[in-house]
Amino acid sequence: MEIIKGDFIIIGSGLAGLSLALKLKNLGEVIVLTKKRVFDNATSLAQGGIACVLEEDNHFDLHRRDTEIAGDGLCDPEIVDLVIKKGPERIKDLLEWGVNFDRDPENPKRFHLTLEGGHSRKRVLHVGDYTGRAIENALIQRAVESPTISLLENHLAFELILEKGCSSDTCRVAGVYVIDLIKSQIKLFLAPVVAICTGGAGKAYLYTSNPDTATGDGIALAYEAGCRIANMEFIQFHPTCLYHPKAKNFLISEALRGEGGVLLNAEGKPFMHKYDPVRLELAPRDIVTRAIDMELKQSGAECVYLDITSLPSDYVKRRFPHIYETCLKYGIDITSQPIPVVPAAHYLCGGILTNCWGQTDIPNLFAVGECACTGLHGANRLASNSLLEAVVFSHQAYLRIKEDLALYKEWSIRLPTLKEPIIMDIKEEKVFISHNWDIIRKIMWDLVGIVRTTKMLEFALKRISLIRREIEENWNSVYLDLDVMELKFLSLVAELIVKSALQRRESRGTHYLLDYPKKDYNYQRYTILQKNF
Ligand SMILES: Cc1cc2nc3c(=O)[nH]c(=O)nc-3n(C[C@H](O)[C@H](O)[C@H](O)COP(=O)(O)OP(=O)(O)OC[C@H]3O[C@@H](n4cnc5c(N)ncnc54)[C@H](O)[C@@H]3O)c2cc1C
Structure with missing residues (x-):
């Protein structure tokens, strides 16, 4: 098996992954893995823009208030404050990387700001109605020009490699197993720091605005590695x-x-x-x-x-x-x-639980962007706050990594005995795979959608668990096939969404439960799921 070593492994090439790569590029060799083409992601599809308070009369406190109202009582106030106040500096980063936000035609010294639902002021910067594409293109160009960034397309990360003898208290990550989908090969990437920037999980639903890449892979990887996953019901x-x-x-x-x-x-x-x-x-x-x-x-x-x-x-x-x-x-x-x-x-408001540095429960494993649950969005995201969150938290992660890099490099992580994955040909079984994909997405749409009931959720859990068992019994090996691997991630993530939804017996934000239509004021900020080893 080919083994490739770097200083930083970043999984995902959207705004979170690329902005983190551009920050880390002066600290060492950065490897960005992405499962399709570099621009196949949600970032490229973002239209509206990025919310940020740039002028005094636009007020940080009003952006904070709008975020918290949308989040319906569950936002972490310290994180909201951090993201909103750091916003202007991160917009400067985007400008330096070559993003040309639209200017006000009447005063070209100012940006043209637009209004979106839930915002009490016009504060959304944009590039026409293709803001995400403009951001993604600028960042790709910068990354490609950098001699210390390697962008590897068609590389699917499918399992994190944890230190030998890892327990939940002292776990460290050593790298990641990857399928090179073009060469049909398994590769092993090792580095002192790994960052998951794999985006959301909209493909768990029959109808979604998300790109095909949004199958929750990073959340599944982190869950399997023992990290806490939070607020998946939102x-x-x-x-x-x-x-x-x-x-x-x-x-x-x-x-x-x-x-x-x-x-x-x-x-x-x-x-x-x-x-x-x-x-x-x-x-x-x-x-x-x-x-x-x-x-x-x-x-x-x-x-x-x-x-x-x-x-x-x-x-x-x-x-x-x-x-x-x-x-x-x-x-x-x-x-x-x-x-x-x-x-x-x-949009997935929950995900891999991180602290204010984008750090997961495993200290040298970071999660940034839509795959993470930072506490910013609470029960519902305010429009155009997610691009802001991605770019603020990639900077936060960079600061922590820079501070602790010597320590991470000192750790001599004992590798587990590396398993050579079994690769099987599944051509004639493809129909089972596509069938299960369709069933999961329909169950989620019909039973775990906009309006839910406990009965619907219990029914959904039974059916999804059955499909998961079937997958485990029949397709337990590693397959050189994107659909099969994504089905495994997607089915686990669907199960996590339903289990979280069943934990929250109240209606709040995006989680609307007909049999518990009111808010419970003894609320918990997070519903948590963690794998038992
Ligand atoms: C249609 C649409 C419009 C939107 N409009 C806005 C907006 O106007 N403003 C706003 O703030 N937000 C908007 N959002 C949300 C926002 O675009 C996303 O939340 C944000 O771009 C997420 O960035 P990310 O880097 O976390 O993930 P993504 O941009 O989705 O990138 C994830 C990357 O990870 C890769 N990946 C996933 N799994 C693996 C794996 N196993 N191995 C290797 N690579 C993997 C993917 O291929 C992809 O490159 C919109 C979303 C959509 C879908």
Whole structure:
């Protein structure tokens, strides 16, 4: 088996992974592993922008308050404070790396700021309506230019290697097993520091805005290594994904509602006043999502509509070029027709529990970005706070790694006897794999979705556990096949979501339990799951 050594292994090439790589590049050799092409990730799909208080009259305290209101009482106030106050410095990093945020046409010295749901001020920086792509492209270019960063595409991390004799108190990570999907080979990567930056898990649901890469791999790896996983029940559903038989996972950005878009039911009537008479279309996402879900259930309609035809056509084309072009491709001219939309799984507020340095329960294992649970989002993420979180926490992790690097390098980690994975050919079994993928995603959508009940969750857990047992009995080895490996991660992560949801007997933020419709004020900030060894 090929063994490759570096100073830092980063799993994932979205904003979290690449910004951490760019920070660490002067401290040693950085290896970035990514399971598809470098830009296949959620970061590249982000449209709206990145929230940040840049000007005095925009107030840190108001951004803090908006974040905490959206988080419905579960945000960690110290983390909220840290992220919001460090934001401006991290925006400077992005500017230095070459991200050209849009300027205000009337005052080009200032950035053009936009408003999104749950924000009391315009504070979202953006690049047209393709902010994520602009950020990702700038960071890729910087990473490719750096002689100390190796970007390895089609490399799937599938197991963390822990120190021999690891116990939950003294565990350290030594590296990671990887499948090179092009060469069909297993490789072993070793380094004093490993960072998981693998993004979210939206693919656990039938309808999602997420890219195909969002199968929760890093969360599964960390769970199997004994780390605590927190708040997995808090899945944010985006209220507005394009509803069209040929459109796969296309998001209609929150910014359209920020600019005056109105939601209409199947009869063409506005309805948000019934659910949030003050904030209307700009209520936090969980409220808008449940309102749409209720309208759909009551009317039996397949979608609702988002109408921005009241805005000048030229402005819409200039402000939302990507959404305009994409909808037009599907025969919808958004300047003259309302857009058919439905909710879809969008963002995972929970994940691998980390401290304010992005450190997991294993001191030389870090987790940054959507795969982590830092305490920022609480029960529901405020729009455009996730790119901010990723870039702030990659800097926090960098500071801790820089401080402790000598120590990590001193540890002479005893490697376990390395196992040569068994590789099996599964061509004729492919149908079982795709079948299980489909069943899990449907169970999650139908039973662990926008509105839940304990009975639905218990039923879902039984069915998912059965599928997990079947996977363990039949596909327990390592396969040189992305679908099989992702199914293993996805099924575990689906189980963690259901188990967390069953732990939280209250309705809060994105977790809405019909049989416990109220908040429990003796709340716990985190629901925790940890593997017993
Ligand atoms: C459509 C859409 C629009 C959004 N809009 C906004 C917005 O406007 N503002 C905002 O703040 N947030 C937005 N978000 C959320 C935000 O984009 C994500 O939370 C953020 O980009 C996550 O960054 P990340 O680096 O953690 O993960 P990602 O960008 O998803 O990167 C994860 C990387 O890990 C890799 N990976 C995963 N598993 C493995 C493995 N086993 N081995 C190797 N590599 C692996 C993937 O291939 C990928 O490269 C949006 C999300 C979506 C889906």
